Amino acid sequence: MTAAAAMVRVEGLCKRFSVPRREAGLRAALRALVRREYRVVEAVRDLEFSLAPGERVGFLGPNGAGKTTTLKMLAGLIVPSAGRVEVAGFTPSDRRPEFLRRVSLVMGQKRQLSWDLPAIDNFEFNRVVYEIDPVHYKRRLEELTALLDVGEVMRRPVRQLSLGERMKCELVAALLHGPQVLFLDEPTIGLDVSMQLGIREFIRRYNAEHGATVILTSHYMEDVAALCPRILVIDGGRLRFDGSIEALRRQIRPLRRVSVRAAALPDDPTAMGRVVLREGGRLVLDVAPERVPEVVGALVALPEAQDLAVHDAPLEEVMRALFGREEAADLGGAIGHAR
Amino acid sequence: MNAADLSEGTDAKGRGPRLLFYLRLVAAQLAMSTLTALQYRLGFWTEGLLGLLWSVIGIAPLFVAVDHLGAVEGWGRWELVVLTGCFTMLSGLFTALLQPALRASMTHILKGTLDYVLLRPADGLVLCLTCAFQPWHLVEVLGGLALVVAGLSLGEAEVTATGLLAGLVTGAAGLMALYAFGVLVLCASFRALQLQALTHVMEALMDFGRWPAQVFPPLLRLLFTFVIPLLVMTSYPAEALLGRLSWGTVAQLAAVSATLLVLARLAWVRSVRGYTSASS
Numbered sequence: 075m076t077a078a079a080a081m082v083r084v085e086g087l088c089k090r091f092s093v094p095r096r097e098a099g100l101r102a103a104l105r106a107l108v109r110r111e112y113r114v115v116e117a118v119r120d121l122e123f124s125l126a127p128g129e130r131v132g133f134l135g136p137n138g139a140g141k142t143t144t145l146k147m148l149a150g151l152i153v154p155s156a157g158r159v160e161v162a163g164f165t166p167s168d169r170r171p172e173f174l175r176r177v178s179l180v181m182g183q184k185r186q187l188s189w190d191l192p193a194i195d196n197f198e199f200n201r202v203v204y205e206i207d208p209v210h211y212k213r214r215l216e217e218l219t220a221l222l223d224v225g226e227v228m229r230r231p232v233r234q235l236s237l238g239e240r241m242k243c244e245l246v247a248a249l250l251h252g253p254q255v256l257f258l259d260e261p262t263i264g265l266d267v268s269m270q271l272g273i274r275e276f277i278r279r280y281n282a283e284h285g286a287t288v289i290l291t292s293h294y295m296e297d298v299a300a301l302c303p304r305i306l307v308i309d310g311g312r313l314r315f316d317g318s319i320e321a322l323r324r325q326i327r328p329l330r331r332v333s334v335r336a337a338a339l340p341d342d343p344t345a346m347g348r349v350v351l352r353e354g355g356r357l358v359l360d361v362a363p364e365r366v367p368e369v370v371g372a373l374v375a376l377p378e379a380q381d382l383a384v385h386d387a388p389l390e391e392v393m394r395a396l397f398g399r400e401e402a403a404d405l406g407g408a409i410g411h412a413r
Numbered sequence: 414m415n416a417a418d419l420s421e422g423t424d425a426k427g428r429g430p431r432l433l434f435y436l437r438l439v440a441a442q443l444a445m446s447t448l449t450a451l452q453y454r455l456g457f458w459t460e461g462l463l464g465l466l467w468s469v470i471g472i473a474p475l476f477v478a479v480d481h482l483g484a485v486e487g488w489g490r491w492e493l494v495v496l497t498g499c500f501t502m503l504s505g506l507f508t509a510l511l512q513p514a515l516r517a518s519m520t521h522i523l524k525g526t527l528d529y530v531l532l533r534p535a536d537g538l539v540l541c542l543t544c545a546f547q548p549w550h551l552v553e554v555l556g557g558l559a560l561v562v563a564g565l566s567l568g569e570a571e572v573t574a575t576g577l578l579a580g581l582v583t584g585a586a587g588l589m590a591l592y593a594f595g596v597l598v599l600c601a602s603f604r605a606l607q608l609q610a611l612t613h614v615m616e617a618l619m620d621f622g623r624w625p626a627q628v629f630p631p632l633l634r635l636l637f638t639f640v641i642p643l644l645v646m647t648s649y650p651a652e653a654l655l656g657r658l659s660w661g662t663v664a665q666l667a668a669v670s671a672t673l674l675v676l677a678r679l680a681w682v683r684s685v686r687g688y689t690s691a692s693s
Contacts, residue, residue, distance in 0.1 A: 091689060146690055151528050153686050167686075171534035179532055186529035190449045202441040203533050205434065231452065 080160075081255060081287045082125040082148060087157035089118040089143050089311075117143045119311040121157070127254070128285040130278075132292065132302030136397050140311040141291045142259055148289065149179050149257050162254055175204060178253035180244055182263035185232070193228040193235075193243035197250060204251035211250065218246045222276055238269035245273070249280065256280075258290045262297055274300050295389035309397060319389065326396050327387035329360035332369055334383075336376035346372065360387075438535055439543045446513075446546035464549030468501075468556040488625045491568030496651040498560030500623050503587065503646050505553025507619065511595045513545035515612050519602045525690050538681050541599065542592065561654065570655040579663050580654035586663075586670040587646035593673035594641065596681055603684040622647035642669055 095113045096106040118140040125131055133141040146152040147159055150166030150173065159166055164173035187196045201211045219225050222242040232240060241261065248256070258277070262270040278301060281288050292298055298305060299319055307315035307322070315322055329348065339357050343349055346369045347361035361369045366384060373382055387395075450457050488496065518541040521527040530544070531537050565572050598611045618641060626634055626648040637643045645666050652658045 146528070149528075149532060151531055151688070151690050169531065169537075174532055174534035177532070179528065181528070184524070184526050184528065186526070188445060188449065190452045191445065195445065195448055199441050199445055202437055203535060 079126060080124040081127040081129070081162060082123075082289070083158075083160040084121050084123050084144075084148075085158040087118055087121040087144070087147065087159060088116070088155045089140075089147060089152060090155045091115045091117055117311050118147070118154075118308075121308075121311075121313050123306060123313060123316055125287055125289070127287055128281065129304060130281055130288040130290070130302045132290045132298035132305045133308055134291075134295075134298055134305050134393065135308040135314075139308045141308050143311075144308065145179075145257050145259055145289065145291055148255075149177055150174070151179075175251060176253055177255045177257065178248040178251070179257040179259065180241075180248045180261050182241065182260035185240065185244060186247055187232045187240070187243055189233045190231060192231055193224070193247070196232075196243075196247055197228070200247055200250050206251055214250050214252065215246070218249055221279065222246060222272075238265050238272075241265060241269070241273060242276075245276065252284070253286060255287045255289070258288065258292075260292055261290070262292060262294055270294065270297065277301060295393065299389050307393075307396065314396070320386075322396070323386050323389075323392050326392045328363060329387065330363055330366050331358065331385045331387060332361050332366065332373065332383070333358040333381070333385075334373040334376065334379055335381045336373070337378035338376065340372070340376070435535070435539060438539065442540070442543040443546050446544075447548055450548055460547070461549045461552075464547075464552045468505075468553045487627060489568065491564045492570065492651070492655055493625075494564035495561050495568065495654060496564075496625060496648060497623065498557045498562075498564055499584070499651045499654075500619075500647045501557030501560060502554050503557070503591065503622065504619060505550055505555075505557055506588065507591060507616070508553065509547050509550035511542070511592060512612050512616065513547050514542050515595050515599055517545035518542075518599055519612075522602055522688075527688065528690055531685065531688070537685060538596065538678070542596070561651075565654060568655075570657075572654075573656055576654055576656035579656075579658055579660065580650050582663055583645070583653040583658065583666055584650040586667045587642075587650050589670040590642040590645045590673050593670065593677040596677035600677075600680040600684040603688060619643060619646070624648070626652075638666075639669055642666075642673065645669060 091114070092112045093115050094106070094110050096102045096111065121144060133144065135141050143152060147154050148161055148166060150161075150169045153167040162173065162176045164170060164176075166173060166177075187193055197215060200206075201208075206214070219228060222245060224239065224242050224246060227235060227239045228243055228246070232243065235243065245261070256277075261277075262273050265273065274297060277288060277290075280286065288301070290298065290301060303318060305315070305317070305319055305322065306313060315325075331350065332347070333351075333356065335356050337355060339352065339355065340346070343352065343357055343359060347359040347365065349357070350360055351358035357373075359369065370382065370384065373379060450460065518527070518530075521530055521541075521544075527541075530540050533540060594615065598615060601611065621629075621637060622643040626638070626644045629637060629644075634644065638645060638649075649658060649662070649666055653663060
């Protein structure tokens with residue numbers, strides 16, 4: 075991707091926070107009143123990546139990894155300590171109105187809608203703030219409310235909406251002005267499964283129809299797996315992986331998981347692969363990819379074999395393995411080459 | 414539709430002058446606050462009743478005392494009524510417009526929802542200073558205006574067009590000083606969260622504005638003119654209305670307010686650049 079074609083370009087991005095610290099107890103608290111100690115936390119260290127227009131990208135990482143801080147620097151809310159960020163051709167921290175009209179941020183744990191008013195009043199307010207002309211406003215509102223099925227919901231006070239209904243209205247409010255870049259910070263947090271699916275489907279459809287670049291952080295791996303062809307793994311403020319989920323799986327957990335139920339199991343299944351579970355008539359193995367056809371053939375031949383399945387390792391397991399690895403820092407070598 | 418035309422309908426060619434935009438924006442913010450006030454009928458009428466009650470409570474003692482008021486440091490009884498009117502108007506504007514906006518903005522900072530305010534394509538400070546509004550407290554402003562009119566009509570001071578103009582200019586300077594002071598308080602809450610009590614301190618300090626500048630010893634008079642410009646907000650506008658203030662002094666007061674405004678703006682820019690948001 076050429077620099078000119080990139081919608082988001084990040085070079086050597088760093089963010090350091092000065093955080094007060096003290097020991098436990100009253101004495102330490104009183105001492106901190108007079109003389110407070112600070113410690114510098116490097117929340118983001120030397121990030122480099124670029125995103126093409128229309129890409130859907132997921133930021134993955136454990137709590138405190140620097141995902142949200144990065145997202146907020148891209149949105150222009152936090153000023154970087156060092157490095158360079160460019161989004162839609164603008165430096166986000168300048169917070170120029172022309173830039174702010176091109177981006178939107180939805181946070182699952184914070185709301186922009188006024189609690190006491192129906193969402194429709196909030197939408198009208200956004201129409202004024204973003205200077206959307208009435209014809210476009212009407213068209214977009216109709217489109218978004220139809221896609222998210224909130225035609226009636228938006229007329230009830232926000233405080234009376236369920237979490238899922240509120241999140242749908244938050245999405246409408248965030249998209250009315252047609253942002254080119256959409257930042258989503260845990261948009262499905264706390265939602266039930268069917269609502270999560272609905273929101274995911276909407277985001278995918280919105281991206282496909284409008285070509286907006288979507289950057290997502292989520293603790294629900296299913297969100298990221300379903301929505302983002304590309305993931306950036308951030309840990310300890312550093313970019314540890316940039317590529318597809320498949321590439322990450324191949325790199326971290328290359329073995330495939332094969333499970334079967336049978337009337338009698340082989341006496342020594344370790345010859346086929348690593349035994350994950352052997353319980354009653356059920357056997358679960360981790361098998362090297364090149365040996366899968368051979369192992370499947372052997373398992374099918376077992377007496378009364380049924381429920382034979384071959385899976386990739388679950389993403390949660392991949393992430394657990396990734397963040398638990400001592401040698402994880404070595405993954406840096408894969409950055410940018412693992413699609 | 415694709416990324417290229419996503420912003421269709423919000424592009425530059427469709428936008429009018431910035432002043433008009435900000436007027437529309439402030440009107441929309443005030444409309445949102447009014448809609449919120451109207452959302453709960455019982456709360457709306459209770460607020461209204463309390464607003465009226467506070468106005469009467471604030472003004473009633475003056476009516477009782479007016480016959481017994483002697484001169485205070487050169488101020489006659491009707492001149493003191495003008496001063497009380499100026500104070501009541503300013504206090505009404507503070508409780509109707511500035512105080513709720515400061516509290517709401519401090520809550521935004523505390524909860525991290527200032528993120529949404531700062532992401533809007535408009536001046537963040539304007540958005541913060543107009544984000545909440547208590548319409549019933551405007552009754553106090555009307556009460557204050559009535560006192561000023563009564564004091565000027567019934568008093569002995571000659572009311573001139575120049576005096577009225579000087580009063581308006583000084584009043585505007587006082588309002589600017591009040592807002593600048595409010596912004597500095599807001600900026601302090603970026604560094605130390607949970608400073609909502611500061612708005613009460615501001616309210617308490619404003620009570621000094623009930624009195625003429627002349628009752629304060631010189632040091633306090635300097636303090637309340639140049640550092641915490643309470644006298645610029647009430648005493649001097651009243652003096653200007655009464656035709657006692659020279660244009661030189663009016664210009665000095667306007668300069669004090671303008672300086673405060675510049676300081677407040679610089680403090681705001683610095684605070685926003687240091688804003689770290691709240692973790693989610």
